[in-house]
Amino acid sequence: MRKLIDTPEAGEMLRSRPAKEKRPGHTGQSMQHESACKHVSGQAVYVDDMPELPGLLHIAVGGSDYPHARIRSLDLQSVKDTAGVVEVITVADVPGLVDIGPVFAGDPVLVQELCEYVGQPIFAVAATSIEIARAAVKKAKIDYEVLEPVLDVEKALQQNFFVRPMHQHKRGDSASALKNAPHRLQGAMHVNGQEHFYLEGQVCTVQPTEDGGMLVYASSQHPTEVQKLVAEVLDISINKVQVEVRRMGGGFGGKETQAAPLACLAAIVAHKTGRPVKYRMTRQDDMVMTGKRHPFYNQYDIGFDEQGIIQGAELVVTGDCGNSPDLSDAIVDRAMFHSDNAYYLNNATVTGHRAKTHKVSNTAYRGFGGPQGVILAEQMMDDIARHLREDPLTIRKRNLYGVTHQHIRTADGKTDPRDETHYGQKVEHNLLTELIDQLEISSDYWSRRAAIRKFNHSSAVLKKGLALTPVKFGISFTVQHLNQAGALVHIYTDGSIHLNHGGTEMGQGLFLKVAQVVAEEFQVDLDTIQVSATRTDKVPNTSPTAASSGTDLNGMAARDACLRIKEGMFAFAYQHYQADANSVTLLDNQLVYTKDGDEQCVPFADFVQQAYMGRVPLSSTGFYKTPKIHYDRETGKGRPFYYFANGAAVSEVIVDTLTGEYRLLRTDILHDVGRSLNPAIDIGQIEGAFIQGMGWLTTEELAWNNDGRLISNGPATYKIPAVGDTPFEFNVELMQDRPNDEATVYRSKAVGEPPFMHGISVWSAIRDAIASVSDYKLNPRLDAPATPERVLFALQEVQSDGDQ
Template sequence: MRKLVQPNSSNQASVQQGVGQSLQHESARKHVTGSAEYIDDMPTSPQLLHVATGQSARAHARIVSLDLSEVQTAAGVVDVITQQDIPGQIDVGPVYGGDPLLAGDTVVYAGQPIFAVAATSIEAAKRAVCLAKVEYQALPAVLTIDDAIAADSFVLPPHQHLQGDPEQAIDSAPFQTEGEIYVRGQEHFYLEGQISQASATEDGGIHVISSTQHPTEIQKLVSEVLGLGLHEVVAEVRRMGGGFGGKESQAAPLACIASLFAIRQRRPVRYRMPRQDDMVQTGKRHDFKNNWRAGFDSDGRLHGVSMTLAGKCGCSPDLSEGIVDRAMFHASNAYSFNAARIVGLRCKTNTVSNTAFRGFGGPKGMMAAETLMDDIARTVKKDPLDVRLINLYQPGQDETPYGQVVEQHVLPELMRTLEQSSDYRQRRNTINAFNNANRYVKKGLAMTPVQFGISFTAKHLNQAGALLHIYTDGTMLISHGGTEMGQGLNTKIQQIVASAFDVPVAMVKVSSTRTDKVPNTSPTAASSGTDLNGMAALNACNKIKRELSKFAATHFNIEEYELKYHNGQVTAGEQVMNFNEFVQLAYLNRTSLSANGFYKTPKIHYDKNTGQGQPFFYFANGAAVSEVTIDTLTGEYKVNRVDVLQDVGKSLNPAIDMGQIEGGFVQGMGWLTTEELLWDKQGSVISDSPANYKIPTAFDTPEQFNVALYRRENTANTIHQSKAVGEPPLMLGISVWAALRDAISSTSNYRLSPQLDTPATPERVYWALQQCAQYNQQHQEAS
């Protein structure tokens, strides 16, 4: 067990608690004891109303008639609304239109909200919505990626990255291969479901407390739906019980409906989605169908690749433009394609509009690259690790298909280090011997890398603000535009501010995120929460420090640079005093002790028309080695051992970073092994509860799980030379899928790279084993 430093107020503790130290999460004790207050824990009053929505039973249909008379008279019901009761804007799409708050004459997916009920209890609201009488006229429904492509059904036009002449490079290469993989989506399954609470203010405004990653979007959409100015809406977030991207755009409809009822009834309103409603009504990670054609030589080195990535966007654009773009950006993962054509398709289907999920579209693109690496290795009869190593971005082959040059060549050294520390080569030999000696049980081993670009691909989102107050006792309150969803952002902000003045972390508090404190915030997403908000907080610290230096220079007759902060004290020339005493003195001399900070990411640019640019400030890197054992008679398997080495730059908080890596890996492993999103032929979600959707449990974690930080300072000018750690570890879970495929391939003596769509459930593993058995039989008959 890792021992973490406990916060306390002694000056001697400050050095141990600053940036770079393993300080526990600021709400850890509250989480464990149950005292952390989430929205549904907030005190209720007799005036509080609860919301439920009536949902479409059809994937695509016209509403012929809607009878809500029994709903309106049901016990406990206070108010019922339909689309015509919305006073302002109807559409709540985050970027493009297509997401009406409530359906009008037509429904476009099963589960779409048609009307909403406010009642005195959630039970009364849920009972009431069942009393609606809805008559539909069925319309043709597009339900799959293949259907969408055949019908030319897309939410947005295709996009392309082009590097060199890929077709010529492929055709002239000594070897060619082509392949396809279907990668299913993923349910967010946060511990705290979607929820918002709204209260009308005395001046005609609205105060919304929301479980959201994007408070400013809540503020904007609530104002538009109600027809209010942005200054009349305050959105607030204290904490979320998990987000993973599912609360970036999907939280807005709940906030809007709760606010609408609150204004209509002048009563507080809480809208908490029951788990099943959440799983039906809110978007998920996109399904992707990826196919490619590639040319390579006998060493396994790529000459060129042509790839198409088709994402299942659902019924509206939502964030799919950026998600499919991100899949395209990461379709090469860590490898130089040399010449490439990457095409992204945004398929429109009559299913719930899919949305952001940890890694955005990156994991889906990477799956194409990693499948290709394995296929090449089987063709040239090499260990897949050697094929991966030879194709890594490195000096001389460092330009991506979108024109950005990889400047930090971290992975070649990182992977060699992990190869040694995990004893990869010896274990490969041991596994080969085991597989030769065992007929029905096989082992697999794989190392896969991750190179993940850090920055929002929408340039304007790469900005952040912060507001810092220092009070006369020396304590500090920092507000910033990021949101805390359990990832430790507020803890790192505390450490950044405390380190700026070299005081104990206990002297710094982070307030809830509010749009009336820090305006125009970007979503806490794209692994940029600490990068952006940490730099904004530091900027605010530096502004106050400049004011304090000017005061000290005048008051103590010293140069400004002579003011020093150390271990809770301040040195001004020959004067030494406690930090709080110095602050009090500065206040008495009318020195400003408050400042707003701001940061915008430099250097980034991307031309959508040419598909070229530098969309990322830097890359976070990592690699994982996974070992699995499969039962060839049933397809069942277990993960025996995982070794992870993650590039985090100069870690701000190693303990929190380790937790993010471990959690991200397991979530990625779940996406690729147990978590199966399924729809029926009518377009309704089948996997709509914990009973039929299986996230990993403690029993699914690797028997041996070794995680280490690759401590190499970031050469980009980030906050204290750290690197983002939120999303990149998720894609390390690809190594488990690759190890399963390796074990299956061993049954063909590694001659066949079997088709293994995801998630690689025991059933799919069994079917892949049957492919190998058929391959063996055909070759035996041929010989």
């Protein structure tokens, strides 16, 4: 039996037989978010809502005034003399480790001498109120030696100014393929960054414990990292630090590494004063002092035949990492992995650079570099299409993975299956062609394309654009050891169940989905399961809730814990009830078995009580690690992803050629989530991800002045999409009857990040509308975000080039 539980199919064999109708809350059913009512009624408790502890101190931080400068002198006497100020700390007050870089060094908790971005923390003030602390910070006297900054990614490239070494993927001979290709194109594009703009800003509360440790209430996607770094800056063992995360008001990757510095500073002050400490950033400080999505500078050189089928490609993706490595190595890797998106590149060389600039260190953001690679692939498809005077969808379909062409053969004369990526992973269980064909019909693509051409021909000022863009997104952390999770399940004697796991809830519905898994395994109602806050003393050594893997990892870990408990319970049931062989199961809140051929039922709570009296373990930990994945960084080859999630979107826009303004008229999305655990949650994730992706490429513009100071530092100067920016018609469907071919939890697929890239369809549709001005002969240069100003400039450039 132990061997059975360790197999992926264990649940299918130990699980109860299915009911005719599933009970409310089981997997596959649409259930509202477990905290939905609390969210809208204001009852949901976030860190900033917690009652203030006696003696609580509040932190404000003094940061650098320059992007690149050396501190000559630091005079904080006036700060210390401010009434209400209890403590002022500098780097000299750090008891242990100063550098808290999450993977590589480069992130000092406080600057010692060299400042490398505007706002970089130099000192922290703890006072009896936040108002006093913020006022006191302004009294600091700092003398700087101002140094020349690097603020531009192209300048960093020219100077070989990097935070980490170059990495490269190679397949075949790209140079020869480019040289011999009938057609060849080059292009480049700047893709700007993106502010996370979570509703709840960065915040934490730290409370000293009696044994010299710390209890941290954090808004973090990575409690274990917070725990580890707090222990290291205090020079204490990790087991003396406990971190709790009940919920976040949004994260999107911005609370994966960026939450830890707040907890570290608060812990240092708490250690010095012996008092609880709270650090809550203002929105402006949050935007200035925490990392964003990486801006990228993408370049391509592609060769293709008369049908637009790629023969060779040399792609270069350069991430603007800011001043330190943070997670940039893996983020640029993922941009490289996804620079093909859904298309077979054939002979390809993909190079990734990690440029250093004197700006805040950029960090994780939904998609983790993947979107910046995918948009390069979609730019190439559009550019090939217009070069050959073909429809972009036609070119996309010809280049899809798995689409074979009789005139393209392998060295032994066989038809090339075109199913291997430039990093050596086979694209298995490929749904791309089927999915796109289905969406092509349901969205009425071709008749709309004809109608748009007719409209554009007769409309002098307003032009419409249409684009269908697919997504092939790899699911797994590309750092192998992070692909693991733990869970803890208790059954109490009244039949109620307690669930805890290493995943964090940031509004995405993770707690609900994992609870549904437990409800499915025990065949009980969802309201019998209580999910408690994520805590490092319940489930240790957790991975961040990121990489779209929250449900895949934690759902399987919770299921493993349930199977372990059920093994003991079922063994007890056979003996206690003298049940017929292989007849014991759980169904409809009951234990069901046959005895002497007659079916018998025992209420689940009664069965649990009897099992307890029989001294059967009713608690277990569970564990899961993702199988099959591997990647050799030396060769640039492997299988970094367990599986691929697929989807496609069709967007239609209308553009005013006199102003550059545009509106999104309609979007149709078809997305592959395998066998959905909760369709309502999945559709909500797809809708939200699309709007966020659209915002990244249209309205959300990060702007710095020439001194490296962020000037888009609040909602008045940084525009996330509003209700008026959503499409007038918005159709979202889940692909039906396509369970995951890999043994994920109930054959579901991840849904957090992949649909973010559906927003690229809006950017492509805007380019399509601009290209119509030249009768689709020219490829507009349209950097992202495609603000009305950039759209207008692109229109003017196309009109000018068309007149020549």
